[in-house]
Amino acid sequence: MTNLNAKKPKPAFSKRKRVPSAQAQEYILQAAGELFYKEGIRAVSVDSVVEQAGMNKMTLYRQFSSKDELILAYLDRQSKQFWEEWEASLAKHPHQPRRQIIQLFTDLADKSSVIGYRGCCFSHIATEFPDPEHPARQLVFAHKKAVIQKLVELTKAMNAPDPEILAHSLALWIEGAYAASQTFGADSDTIRMLPVIVEKLLDEAAPH
Amino acid sequence: MTNLNAKKPKPAFSKRKRVPSAQAQEYILQAAGELFYKEGIRAVSVDSVVEQAGMNKMTLYRQFSSKDELILAYLDRQSKQFWEEWEASLAKHPHQPRRQIIQLFTDLADKSSVIGYRGCCFSHIATEFPDPEHPARQLVFAHKKAVIQKLVELTKAMNAPDPEILAHSLALWIEGAYAASQTFGADSDTIRMLPVIVEKLLDEAAPH
DNA sequence: TATCATTGTTACCGATCAGTAACATCCTAA
DNA sequence: TTAGGATGTTACTGATCGGTAACAATGATA
Numbered sequence: 001m002t003n004l005n006a007k008k009p010k011p012a013f014s015k016r017k018r019v020p021s022a023q024a025q026e027y028i029l030q031a032a033g034e035l036f037y038k039e040g041i042r043a044v045s046v047d048s049v050v051e052q053a054g055m056n057k058m059t060l061y062r063q064f065s066s067k068d069e070l071i072l073a074y075l076d077r078q079s080k081q082f083w084e085e086w087e088a089s090l091a092k093h094p095h096q097p098r099r100q101i102i103q104l105f106t107d108l109a110d111k112s113s114v115i116g117y118r119g120c121c122f123s124h125i126a127t128e129f130p131d132p133e134h135p136a137r138q139l140v141f142a143h144k145k146a147v148i149q150k151l152v153e154l155t156k157a158m159n160a161p162d163p164e165i166l167a168h169s170l171a172l173w174i175e176g177a178y179a180a181s182q183t184f185g186a187d188s189d190t191i192r193m194l195p196v197i198v199e200k201l202l203d204e205a206a207p208h
Numbered sequence: 209m210t211n212l213n214a215k216k217p218k219p220a221f222s223k224r225k226r227v228p229s230a231q232a233q234e235y236i237l238q239a240a241g242e243l244f245y246k247e248g249i250r251a252v253s254v255d256s257v258v259e260q261a262g263m264n265k266m267t268l269y270r271q272f273s274s275k276d277e278l279i280l281a282y283l284d285r286q287s288k289q290f291w292e293e294w295e296a297s298l299a300k301h302p303h304q305p306r307r308q309i310i311q312l313f314t315d316l317a318d319k320s321s322v323i324g325y326r327g328c329c330f331s332h333i334a335t336e337f338p339d340p341e342h343p344a345r346q347l348v349f350a351h352k353k354a355v356i357q358k359l360v361e362l363t364k365a366m367n368a369p370d371p372e373i374l375a376h377s378l379a380l381w382i383e384g385a386y387a388a389s390q391t392f393g394a395d396s397d398t399i400r401m402l403p404v405i406v407e408k409l410l411d412e413a414a415p416h
Numbered sequence: 417t418a419t420c421a422t423t424g425t426t427a428c429c430g431a432t433c434a435g436t437a438a439c440a441t442c443c444t445a446a
Numbered sequence: 447t448t449a450g451g452a453t454g455t456t457a458c459t460g461a462t463c464g465g466t467a468a469c470a471a472t473g474a475t476a
Contacts, residue, residue, distance in 0.1 A: 018423055018472060031425060040337050041381045045465060057465085067464065118338065126390040127335040130247050130326065144391045148398070168398045168404045175387035176380030182334040183352045190356070190376045197377045204412045226442060226453055254434060264454060265435085275434065424471070431464070434466100441454070446447100 019055075025063045027053040027114050037121055040091050041071060057208070071125075075139045078121045082143070085111075086150070097157035098202055101170065105198045106172065106196035112181035112191045147171060160206040169201060233271045235261040240282050249279060249336050263286060278345070279333075283347045284361055286329050290351070293319075294358070305365035306410055307376065313406045316382065320389035320399045327386035365381075368414040377409060 019027070032055035035044040050057045064070040089107045093099035111117060118124070122140040128138055148171045155170075157165035168203055173194065180190045202208075219228035239261035243252045254275055258265045272278040279280045283289060297315045298402070301307035326332070329350040337344055363378075381402065388398040410416075 021422080025424085040250070040336060042336075043338075044247070045462075047462085051240075054288045056426095059423075060426075061465070062423080064359060119335075120387075123387050123390070124335050126387070127327075127332050128248060128250075130251075132393060140391055144388075164397075165401055165405060165408075169381075169409075170262075172378050172384030172388060172398060172402070172405075175384035176382070179328075179331050179334070179383035180380060182331070183348055185340060189372075190380060193373055193376045194380070197373060197380075200373075201377075201409070229452080232453090253432075255432090264456095265454075266455075269435070270453080419474100419476080422472080422475095425469085427450090427467090427469105429466075433461080434459105436459080439455085439457105441452100443452080445454100446448095446449085 019059075021059075021063060024053075024055055024059050027055055028063060028070070029073055029077060031055075033071055033077060036071070036126075037078075037118055038073055038116070040124065046070075071136050072139065075122070075125065075136060076144075079139070079143050094199050097154045098206070098208055101151075101154050101158070101202060102195060102199055105170075105173070105177075106195045108177055109191050109194045112177055112188070113186050115186045117181055117186065119182040120175070121174070123178055144171075146175070155206075158202075158206055158208075162205070166201070166205045169205075170198065173198065209261075225269075229267075232261075232263055232267050235263055236271060236278070237281055238266050239263075239284055240278055241285060244279070244282055245286075245326060245332075246324070248332065254278075279344050280347065282331070283344060283351075287347070287351050306364060306414070306416055307361075307368070309362050309410060310403060312405055313378075313381070313385075314403045316385055316401050317402045320337040320385055320396070321394050323394045325389055325394065327384070331383070331386055335416045355382070363414075365402065366410075366414055366416075370413070374409070374413045377413075378406065381406065 028049065032044075032049045035049055035052055046056060046060060049070070050060050053060075058089045060070070064073060084159055085107070086104070089103045090100045092103050112119075122143050125136050125140050131137065132141075148167060151167035151170050152163055155166040177191060180188055184190065236257065240252075240257045243257055243260055254268060255265060257278070259269050261268075268278070272281060293315070294312065297311045298308045300311050320327075329353050333344050333348050339345065340349075356375060359375035359378050361369055363374040368374045385399060386403055388396055392398065
């Protein structure tokens, strides 16, 4: 009752296995990736990340000094994965920028049609963290800027008369697809039309 | 010390003014509108809404049975405002659907360039409430569907050969503009190009 | 074998959250 | 004048949040 400092002996089951910090970090980032994307970043507690990872909260806080830092690590991972998928799309049609662009959108439409798809995790950040000065927002800014830059390279490579305009048009559709996939779910007319309208735009912007 | 049930007499300043419930509701919805949009819905507490409104928490809970219900009322308001602005854009060029569409995007670009603009509050909901069955999500779904429907009406009115395709193309750009304005802020190349690319698309989709 | 940094575990902190009970005060209508 | 419903105010609940202290167990190295 009054013995506030009582130490419970605890059976000390010692079910615990020692996990090297690098692997623990991996588990935690994987769990964070799933939960943040599925449920939203603010909605996911550090405790639930830890539980999903099968780790202990202290283990997390020994790797990441705060939830914010965990979020940054999460975004870093997502960005790497994004560019891997991007390059995978391009690799299907080497040196054919027009077909590469169409492939990007076809793959995007495919991904958007998977149940559980929730759009772009970077856009989620922009919504969930209104302060543009937040470090996570800076990562979002850099990421989206890089996407436009890569699109410009592609539209230049296909000799579009106005590569900037075309690239921004495409970038807006990418963003739109992210949003639409969230609103309308896996079965969306808009998403289904996406590759078609891109092809039409490319035809008109730079006849081949 | 131990007198837990002590009632503090309170000077009873009686600074309180009685406000009829309808007006209280108005104050609360106005405060909720500002805060939800600016800071995000999950990030805004009921207490802060109440404080911003200059009301008391009980006053809020006598009008809205829960925060969720307040959110629904907030969305209802935003939807009404959205359609008012939409109609205002159309009214600038009666019976000229092509110019009406361009006006919609011009006005959208203008709004997106205002400091503090945070994109589409309905898209925020989709991000912040992952459960598609959430009543707020249903409102978002209905709203976005209505937008596409209205766009189809416009593209049909301008005798586009494929009004559905054109309408969805435009809808994707609207969504994209919302997202881009958040990422890049008030000074965005993408947003600046928006009216131009729309005009180009309209020219090519349905020559006038 | 002894050392000691690393890892595992529990219990806790103060803050904040959505929501409510209980009571004080006011205003209107009869 | 009075009764009673509407409104104002305070203080509270139980849950959850991000983050930490303190200590126990472990295992590689010397």
